[in-house]
Amino acid sequence: MVIDHPLLGLRDAAEFVYLGDAALLERPDATAADAETRFYEYQYLRDNPAGVHQELWFHEQGDHSWLVVTRNTLTHEILCVELARDVVLARRAGA
Amino acid sequence: MGYYSALRVLREGLTGNRGWKPLWREPDPKAAYDVIVIGGGGHGLSTAYYLAGTFGLTRVAVLEKGWLGSGNIGRNTTIIRSNYLLPGNEPFYELSMKLWEGLEQELNYNAMVSQRGIINLYHSDTQRDAYARRGNAIRLAGADAILLDQEGVRAQYPQLDFDNARFPIKGGLWQPRAGTARHDAVAWGYARGADARGVDIIQNCEVTGFLFEDGVCRGVDTRRGSIRADKVAVCVAGSSSRVMAQAGIRLPLESHVLQAFVSEGLKPLIPGVITFGMGHFYISQSDKGGLVFGGDIDGYNTYAQRGNLPTIEDVCEGGMALMPMIGRARLLRMWGGVMDMTMDGSPIIDKTPVPGLYFNGGWCYGGFKATPASGFCFAHLLARDEPHPVAAAYRLDRFRTGALIDEKGAGAQPNLH
Ligand SMILES: Cc1cc2nc3c(=O)[nH]c(=O)nc-3n(C[C@H](O)[C@H](O)[C@H](O)COP(=O)(O)OP(=O)(O)OC[C@H]3O[C@@H](n4cnc5c(N)ncnc54)[C@H](O)[C@@H]3O)c2cc1C
Numbered sequence: 001m002v003i004d005h006p007l008l009g010l011r012d013a014a015e016f017v018y019l020g021d022a023a024l025l026e027r028p029d030a031t032a033a034d035a036e037t038r039f040y041e042y043q044y045l046r047d048n049p050a051g052v053h054q055e056l057w058f059h060e061q062g063d064h065s066w067l068v069v070t071r072n073t074l075t076h077e078i079l080c081v082e083l084a085r086d087v088v089l090a091r092r093a094g095a
Numbered sequence: 096m097g098y099y100s101a102l103r104v105l106r107e108g109l110t111g112n113r114g115w116k117p118l119w120r121e122p123d124p125k126a127a128y129d130v131i132v133i134g135g136g137g138h139g140l141s142t143a144y145y146l147a148g149t150f151g152l153t154r155v156a157v158l159e160k161g162w163l164g165s166g167n168i169g170r171n172t173t174i175i176r177s178n179y180l181l182p183g184n185e186p187f188y189e190l191s192m193k194l195w196e197g198l199e200q201e202l203n204y205n206a207m208v209s210q211r212g213i214i215n216l217y218h219s220d221t222q223r224d225a226y227a228r229r230g231n232a233i234r235l236a237g238a239d240a241i242l243l244d245q246e247g248v249r250a251q252y253p254q255l256d257f258d259n260a261r262f263p264i265k266g267g268l269w270q271p272r273a274g275t276a277r278h279d280a281v282a283w284g285y286a287r288g289a290d291a292r293g294v295d296i297i298q299n300c301e302v303t304g305f306l307f308e309d310g311v312c313r314g315v316d317t318r319r320g321s322i323r324a325d326k327v328a329v330c331v332a333g334s335s336s337r338v339m340a341q342a343g344i345r346l347p348l349e350s351h352v353l354q355a356f357v358s359e360g361l362k363p364l365i366p367g368v369i370t371f372g373m374g375h376f377y378i379s380q381s382d383k384g385g386l387v388f389g390g391d392i393d394g395y396n397t398y399a400q401r402g403n404l405p406t407i408e409d410v411c412e413g414g415m416a417l418m419p420m421i422g423r424a425r426l427l428r429m430w431g432g433v434m435d436m437t438m439d440g441s442p443i444i445d446k447t448p449v450p451g452l453y454f455n456g457g458w459c460y461g462g463f464k465a466t467p468a469s470g471f472c473f474a475h476l477l478a479r480d481e482p483h484p485v486a487a488a489y490r491l492d493r494f495r496t497g498a499l500i501d502e503k504g505a506g507a508q509p510n511l512h
Contacts (some may be wrong), residue, residue, distance in 0.1 A: 001403055012405070013395075013403065013405070014405035018394050018395045020349065020396070020508070020510075021349075021396075040494065041345075043438075043494075043507050044347040044438045044495075044507055045345040045346065045494075046336070046345065046346070046347070046348065047336070047345065048336035048337075048348065048349050048350055049336075050337055050350075050398040053396055055395070055396060071395075073350070073396050073397045073398050073399070074397075074398050075399065076397065076403075
């Protein structure tokens with residue numbers, strides 16, 4: 001797979017470390033009443049879809065940026081690559 | 096079903112081989128069963144076999160999406176062993192090893208179970224200490240383990256790169272009773288045995304949903320219509336999240352691809368199974384002479400039964416560090432299978448929050464060796480509604496309670512297990 005890094009262009013996926021579902025960006029509120037359940041779900045449960053999946057890749061052998069890659073898990077086709085920072089800032093602005 | 100024996104081979108040979116029959120029937124689904132097993136892989140078939148054979152439930156069906164053996168049971172590198180460290184794991188895998196030892200006689204089927212031994216190589220003093228500890232744990236659980244020094248390994252594998260500048264081989268942890276088995280013959284043997292005990296094996300019958308009545312699972316929807324059952328048992332390996340999502344259950348796992356490789360046929364070279372200790376690389380030699388090897392999973396979520404090139408390079412580097420001669424062998428075949436990788440690297444055999452629905456999965460890349468015990472323990476759970484003692488730790492709620500079984504100590508990251 002080749003990942004089209006927003007700043008560096010096309011990079012071999014082997015330069016990256018994979019963390020998992022981009023839902024990990026949404027850390028639960030530790031002060032919420034049901035924090036225990038929410039942290040359990042956040043830490044351990046996954047949708048694991050067959051199809052479009054948003055996921056976190058870290059450019060370890062490159063610029064050390066975190067990317068949100070939207071990829072089809074059935075075909076390995078990469079649909080969209082964004083800086084995780086931009087994704088989070090956009091979500092906060094929208095919220 | 097016709098008993099298999101040397102005499103039978105002789106008789107069939109003399110009468111034109113006209114007496115061999117298909118190994119299982121091709122029945123149409125009935126309207127209802129006591130137990131429906133979803134997934135005709137190794138675990139689904141062995142579950143059905145023990146349900147009918149050991150626990151006396153004969154109204155059992157196995158529903159398989161494709162053809163029998165099309166999943167991981169026919170894709171693995173066939174290593175069987177019981178050399179785990181943790182108390183939650185080791186007795187379970189040792190039960191499996193004992194079942195392997197009597198399997199062919201029990202099934203009257205040649206599964207080519209070959210106890211040719213496995214050696215996990217160590218390359219440093221600290222690694223030796225860790226292996227000594229694991230060996231002791233294995234022996235305390237009643238299984239076998241022998242710590243070898245360099246000479247001990249050299250006696251079996253003189254061709255290894257013992258003096259490798261970076262990763263010299265210092266010795267290994269040997270389990271003589273481990274080995275290999277013919278993977279698809281295991282599926283066929285269990286299918287034949289289950290069929291003979293009255294189990295309906297229905298291929299090309301994908302399950303598309305569950306039937307619920309008052310929150311209780313009462314059967315399944317399939318491409319061939321609805322089928323009712325008192326209990327529904329899910330054994331779909333890499334498809335676990337997709338199938339359980341139909342019941343509204345999110346699982347603590349991710350689907351990943353693991354690749355396997357086979358070289359051209361060579362003269363006998365590797366008598367047992369060896370694993371490299373400084374990377375992930377394991378290798379054995381098939382009876383046809385091909386070197387069968389593999390390494391790490393690719394490491395990203397996928398449902399494609401194929402991987403990418405960087406992993407192939409990584410696996411081959413491990414092989415070259417272990418035995419440089421492998422560089423001269425040509426690769427004949429390679430393929431991938433979709434693994435149900437859990438958050439602690441250990442499997443799940445348990446009831447689910449939905450009454451009537453039972454789950455077996457999360458086998459990661461090590462479920463082939465578990466095939467007999469997984470089926471036996473799952474059948475025990477289904478028949479008695481109580482876990483078998485050696486599988487009691489494989490609970491679905493252990494991620495909530497913190498009773499994880501993290502053999503590698505890697506944490507909640509499936510691609511590191
Ligand atoms: C390359 C590779 C190497 C491996 N090497 C080893 C090894 O050396 N040792 C070891 O112990 N383990 C190994 N494994 C792991 C082992 O193969 C698996 O853990 C084990 O086979 C999984 O259980 P199974 O046999 O029941 O799975 P499968 O054979 O995959 O069975 C699951 C079945 O469910 C069916 N299914 C899915 N969805 C549905 C549906 N909706 N309706 C009906 N049916 C459905 C599938 O078609 C499939 O046939 C390896 C795996 C791979 C891929």
